[in-house]
Amino acid sequence: MSPMGPLILASFLFCVGVYGVIARRNAVLVLMSVELMLNAVNINLVAFQDLLYPAEADASGQVFALFIIAIAAAEVGVGLAIVLNMFRNRASVNVDDADLMRW
């Protein structure tokens, strides 16, 4: 099976994620875009595992993907907590309003 299909999908998803992270103003959507990027990487890992080590019992790519899913879940937890607090303090989830770290 050609790996092209999954790789193109992964690239597309990653680009959509990058766009979302850079361009969206809504903090929740930014988090979701980050998830897109992570999952694009997951697809890559699984695809390359199958491409490079076909028919082997080893499954490092898939294991990495599982780790990333777990960490992404934790990250979203932290991220949503921040967003929640931000909303409580500012009544807004617009990332442009969160500029306390500027000069």
Add this chain to the structure above:
Amino acid sequence: MEQTLDLAWLVPLLPLVAAGIITFFGKLMPGKGSEIGIATVAVAWVISIGIAVHTFSNSPIDALEKAFSWSPLGGGFTLELGMLVDGLTAMMFLLVTTVSLMVQIYSREYMHGEERFTYFFAMLSLFTFSMLLLVIANNTLQALVGWELVGVCSFLLIGFYWEDKPNQDAANKAFLVTKFADVGLVVGVIVLASAMFGSTSTPFNIGQLTEASIHGDIATGTLVFGTLMIFLGAVGKSGQMPLHVWLPDAMAGPTPVSALIHAATMVTAGVFVVARLYPIYAQSLAVMNTVAIVGVITLFFAGFLALVQDDIKKVLAYSTVSQLGYMMAALGVGGYTAGIFHLFTHGFFKALLFLGSGSLIHAVHSNNMSDMGGMRRHMPHTFWTFIVGSLALAGFPLTAGFFSKDEILVSAQLWGDNSATGDFVFWLGLAAAGVTTFYMARACLLIFWGEYRGAHAHHSGQDHEAHADTVISTPHESGLQITVPLRILAVLSIVAGFIGAPFWSQDDNFEQWTATHALEETTYPFIAGGEHAIELEGEVESAGARNAASPEEVGVALRAGPLATEATEGEGPSNHVLHGPPEFHADVALYALVVFLLAVGLAWRIYGKGEPETDPTMNLGPVTKALVNKYWFDDIGYRGIVVPIRDRLATFVNWTSNEIIDGFVAGVGAQTKRIATGTYDTLDQKVIDGGVNGAAFSAAWWSDKLKRIQSGDVQRYAGALVAGVIVLVLVFAAA
């Protein structure tokens, strides 16, 4: 008695301790400090007698020399603080302590009630210490220290009544004149020491110095220059012409001071130093002649000045100058023994005369002889002691002055065979003896004969010695504390002469007593037949050998040396400094006696009635004018030295100081300030501060620009990150 020599260091030390105690505790004592001074000098006097007895009975001794050494500079150069005890030291000890003791006892009464009584005694003790330090010195540097200290004490005591301007002036004059001469002394001491550098670690040591000069180890030029420079110091200190001008003015001090310092001891320091270094002086005829000529000029001309003085102390002062001239002249004509013998006897009778005059002044409240008269009835003790002193000074037979002055004339007569200066000294000395007799007779007749004239309303300038509150009445004799020292000194003025009288035996006489082996070895190299001692001994032996062979030949050879006549009498080589025991020359004694009688006779004719109004010495026209104006020495000194220095040199130096030196200093200062300001303005303010500020400002400017990158906008950061990644990917892809 041997041990007394080891105690010699106590003699100068005791008065020093006394000076300290009197200064700090004197006012608390019942005698206001005077008892300490008298007690210590009395102990010193006893020790001095012990030293003299031992030294004189074992003469001629090797000088006892002991010293502390100190070499602060290293390099084999050692300074010494030591003592040199020989016949000369012993004699000076005896003189200084005796006169100091007498003067201090006398001063208890004389200075009674003075405001600065304690200070006076502290100064007397300090002076006694200084003089003894000079006398005991075993090196010229220590002698110099003592010499300057006596100068300071003299200055302080001349200005004792410092409330009066003339007294201050007199003190300043004495100090400046002697200090001028002291420059010569310092130079001389250093020059002689420089000749000794290298050959010894103690170049200032007197013993080594004389030893080297006896053996001819010192270059003639150095020796002549050094001795003449030291002689300049002696001229100043011992009041030789033309630097005698300070001594008569020094009479501004209290009379006991005049007696102790300006008659008996300090002024003889110059004579003493020349005598101490006599083996060096004996090396050059030119130096000897200089000493003799200065001495003879002084002794001859100073005597006349005493003729026109009305102030009794001034009479005695000029007399002192004249007598110091005798001593110096004696040393200059080879009369070493005669010179120091006259120093010794003169100390006693001149101290007696000064103390006697003090007693008179105390009673009359005036220094002027015209205020006295007829005093022999009012003050009998003062009268006979003063007469004894005058006779001794005038050289009446069998007094101290008779023996010592005749010794000087005999020495001059003998020296006449060597050098014309001998004849000069002999005839001028004889003439001056007549002058001396005449002015002393004049003084005695004016003071003691006639009627009491009383201190009239006109007080002399020095009436501070008088107690103004006492009513003018007939004077009365002074108390015991004044008359007892007078009597003791009167006895000494006679007895002191006999120890140097010519009738002592060949091996036991004053010359032997005050001689040392160093002096015995000394010869005059400029007299025929004598080179230096070492070579000479060989010659004597060979001469002795030849003597046995052919007497005539030796006689001829010896006659070549003028003093040789003595040598034929078995006395040893003619060119020895010590030319045998004191001699009695009947012709000299006869001359002296005739001169004495003539002078007394003349004085009696003129002053017999005791009337100063008809004083012929005051009516001799230009002669009197010259004498009253002191040969214009003071005027010459004032116009020729003081005025040019004060008005020209001082002004010029002041101008130089103000304009040139100050200008230079100010210019340097201004330039420095200008350079400093320039440096500050450009380097500090512009370059360094500019650099520092510029760095700070540029950092601020850049940070203002760069801070805007940190926008706080997370998405912009993410965009930049992505852009960076893309760039990196492209870069790596391209590679």
